[in-house]
Each structure stands twice: as C-alpha cells, then as structure tokens.
Amino acid sequence: MPAIKDVARRAGVSVATVSRVLNDHPSVRTDTRERVLAAVADLGYRPNAVARSLRTDQTRTLGLVISDVLNPFFTELARSVEDAARELDYSVIIGNADERPDLQDHHVRTLMDRRIDGLLVSPTDGGSPMMLAAARAGTPMVFVDRWIEGEGLDRVPVIRTDGRAAIRALVAHLCALGHRRVAIIAGPAATTTGRERVDAFRSALAEFGLELHEDHIGQGDFQADSGRRVTARFLDLPHPPDAIFAADNLMALGAMDEIRARGLRVPDGVALAAFDDIPWFVHTDPPITAIAQPTGALGHAAVRALIDLVEGRPAESVTLFARLVTRRSCGEPEGSKP
Structure with a gap:
C-alpha cells in the first residue's frame, strides 16, 4: 500500500x-x-483517517443513537441519516438503545470514546447522565424525533415532526365514519412523543365533543407485545371501543394480532389506525389507515443541523409536519384512496 x-x-x-x-x-x-x-x-x-483525525481533531464521523432499530420508523430514519451524511462526506456509526436508557448511555459513551465529531440522538426516555455530560462538554449534538428537556439540554437543536394536525384529521375522519368510543394505545409517558400524541388525541376528541375515558387509555412501550396486551384489555371491557388508535406502528401490529386472535375482523369488529406509516401497511388485510411522518426529510434535516454545529455554524431546531393517510382499516368505503 x-x-x-x-x-x-x-x-x-x-x-x-x-x-x-x-x-x-x-x-x-x-x-x-x-x-x-x-x-x-x-x-x-x-x-490514513486515524492519523488525519489526530492532526485535524476531526474524524468526519457522526454518531447516531436510535431507540429501536427493529422499529421500521427508526430503520428508515437511520437510512436517511446515512444517505445525508454520505452526501456530505461524513460516515455514521449507529447504536441501538433497544428502548433501554442504560444501553442508550452505553452507546453515547462508546461513541464519545471513538472521537466522533457530533452526536444525533433519539432518546429512549427523559433521563440520560451521559447525554447531559456530553452536552456540558460542548459536544455538537442534535435530538431527532424525540428530545430531552431540562437544564443543560435546552440549547440542543431538536429536529422533529409535529403530528397534532394529522391526529386532529384522524379524529375528524373517525367521527365522520361514525366512531364514538375511541381508545388509544399510548407510548411511554417518559418520552416526549408518547406524551404529545396522547395530549393531541385528547384535545382533538374534545373538539369534536368526545371524551377520552381513562379506561380507553392503555400504556404501551412502542413494542408489538404491549399493543397486543393493551388491546386485550380494551376488548375485555363491558363496552369496548369501536376504534383504536395505536401511537406507533409496532403497537398497531400487536393490536391487529389480538383482534384477529379474538376471531374479530378489522374494521368490522373494531377499527384500527396507527401513528407512523410503514410500507407494508398497504399489504395488510385491510390496509391500515396511518399517520405518516416525513422520515427522509427528518433525517436529512438532522444531519444538516449537526454538521452546521460540527463546522462551527449555528443550527436551529426544525419542525416538520405529519399527514394522515386513509386506507380501509377504519371502515372507509371500498375503493377509497389515500
């Protein structure tokens, strides 16, 4: 050589x-x-990239810590981050936190030890000693999709999707189809997205004269098993909901599994909708109505913001917007199109 x-x-x-x-x-x-x-x-x-990094104090490498690599949303997000970084001559090292705060901090520590130039994080919950330490040390850092609030992290740019208008559109859609007893499988209350989606859903129902009863709120963890468990509790109620909104795609798939295991059919037995559209929702029977995030744009905006910080330029938070994609899982007429 x-x-x-x-x-x-x-x-x-x-x-x-x-x-x-x-x-x-x-x-x-x-x-x-x-x-x-x-x-x-x-x-x-x-x-020699290592030797160059010692001379320039840059490795042209970014770290990405995502909450769950098996979640199709985060898989697509990681792909868009890699694509955007490659276009700007940066590499990406990915750590999968598996929705565990301890594993999240392990990846942050490991990435810092590898002398990455900057860090992209979609936090698993509201606390992270390692991320706080990284921010206080001046490490260029950007939150994507989720974020952590609090002193020391309030200046970290957040690249996120606002889903409130899309959730309102979903509630209007459900009401127009005649649904009145509507339930939600919520994400973890410790995550910003978990709290926001419940609050937006509750507000939208109130706007249309409906109440979100406490027994129609089920606590999930963004995993399929929790979607199935919460749906089982809903269906065992004396007056079960006639529509279920799962606050992420994996919980929606778990809900569908439980509905089918009961010998029921979507949407005749119970309607189903999801936050976070995924490609194979069009292939389920019936195709699932979902709220879609602009995942590719989210990843590209996050990389641009982080590289701005790495290269000494200011970076601002960015808010994108989700949209409702209607299919046939809520009782839409046959032949309806998104």
Whole structure:
C-alpha cells in the first residue's frame, strides 16, 4: 500500500506539501495541487483517517443513537441519516438503545470514546447522565424525533415532526365514519412523543365533543407485545371501543394480532389506525389507515443541523409536519384512496 512519502516522491514535492493538498490548504499553488492529486490517483493512495483525525481533531464521523432499530420508523430514519451524511462526506456509526436508557448511555459513551465529531440522538426516555455530560462538554449534538428537556439540554437543536394536525384529521375522519368510543394505545409517558400524541388525541376528541375515558387509555412501550396486551384489555371491557388508535406502528401490529386472535375482523369488529406509516401497511388485510411522518426529510434535516454545529455554524431546531393517510382499516368505503 503506497504511503504519503511515495506520493511526495512521485509529485516531486515534500511530504508537508502533500499533507496541505489533502487537507485543502489554500496556500498550495494550483499546478502543485494538480501534480499531487495526479500522483495520488496514479498510486491509489488513501489517507490514513486515524492519523488525519489526530492532526485535524476531526474524524468526519457522526454518531447516531436510535431507540429501536427493529422499529421500521427508526430503520428508515437511520437510512436517511446515512444517505445525508454520505452526501456530505461524513460516515455514521449507529447504536441501538433497544428502548433501554442504560444501553442508550452505553452507546453515547462508546461513541464519545471513538472521537466522533457530533452526536444525533433519539432518546429512549427523559433521563440520560451521559447525554447531559456530553452536552456540558460542548459536544455538537442534535435530538431527532424525540428530545430531552431540562437544564443543560435546552440549547440542543431538536429536529422533529409535529403530528397534532394529522391526529386532529384522524379524529375528524373517525367521527365522520361514525366512531364514538375511541381508545388509544399510548407510548411511554417518559418520552416526549408518547406524551404529545396522547395530549393531541385528547384535545382533538374534545373538539369534536368526545371524551377520552381513562379506561380507553392503555400504556404501551412502542413494542408489538404491549399493543397486543393493551388491546386485550380494551376488548375485555363491558363496552369496548369501536376504534383504536395505536401511537406507533409496532403497537398497531400487536393490536391487529389480538383482534384477529379474538376471531374479530378489522374494521368490522373494531377499527384500527396507527401513528407512523410503514410500507407494508398497504399489504395488510385491510390496509391500515396511518399517520405518516416525513422520515427522509427528518433525517436529512438532522444531519444538516449537526454538521452546521460540527463546522462551527449555528443550527436551529426544525419542525416538520405529519399527514394522515386513509386506507380501509377504519371502515372507509371500498375503493377509497389515500
């Protein structure tokens, strides 16, 4: 494998000049730069990223800690983050917290030890000693989808989706279809998204003259098993709901499993809708009505904000908007289109 001294010899310059060319230093003359780059191409030389990071104090590597890599929303988010980072010549190291705060902090610590340039996090819950320590140490950091509130973290930019208008549209849609007893499978109350979706749902129901009864609120954990467990409790009520809104896609799939296990059918036995649309919702029977987040745009905006911080520019929080996609799981007429 060729070394930097081989490039210098081929180009007829010093090793220091080659280094300045590779680091895009403006002091190098155009003809010298072209000669060095030609030598790099001829020899197939690749700079040592570790050595370069020691000289420049940058690794051109970002860390991404996501809540659950098995959740299709976070899988798509991670893909969009990688795509956006690659376009800007950055790499991404991903850590999966599996909705566990201890594992989340383990990944944050590990990524910091690897000298990443900046950190993207979708937090698992409201507390994280390692993230607080990273923020206080001045590590460039951006929250995506979820965020943590509190002193020391209030200046971290948040790239998020506002789902309130889409949830209101869903409630209006359910009311128009004749549903009156409506329940929600909520996400963890410790997460910002878990709290926001319940609050938005409750407010929208009140606007349409409906009340969200306490026995129609089920606490889930953004996992399929909790969706099934909560749905079982709903269906055992003396007056079960006629529509269920699952606050994420995995809980919706768990709900559908329990509904089918009871010998019921969606939407005849009970209607079902979900937050976080996923590609295979169009292939279920019936296709599931869902609230879709602009996941690709979310990942790209998060990367742009983080790189702004890494490269010394200010970064602002960004709010995008979700939209309702109607299909046939709430009793929509046959042949209705999104």
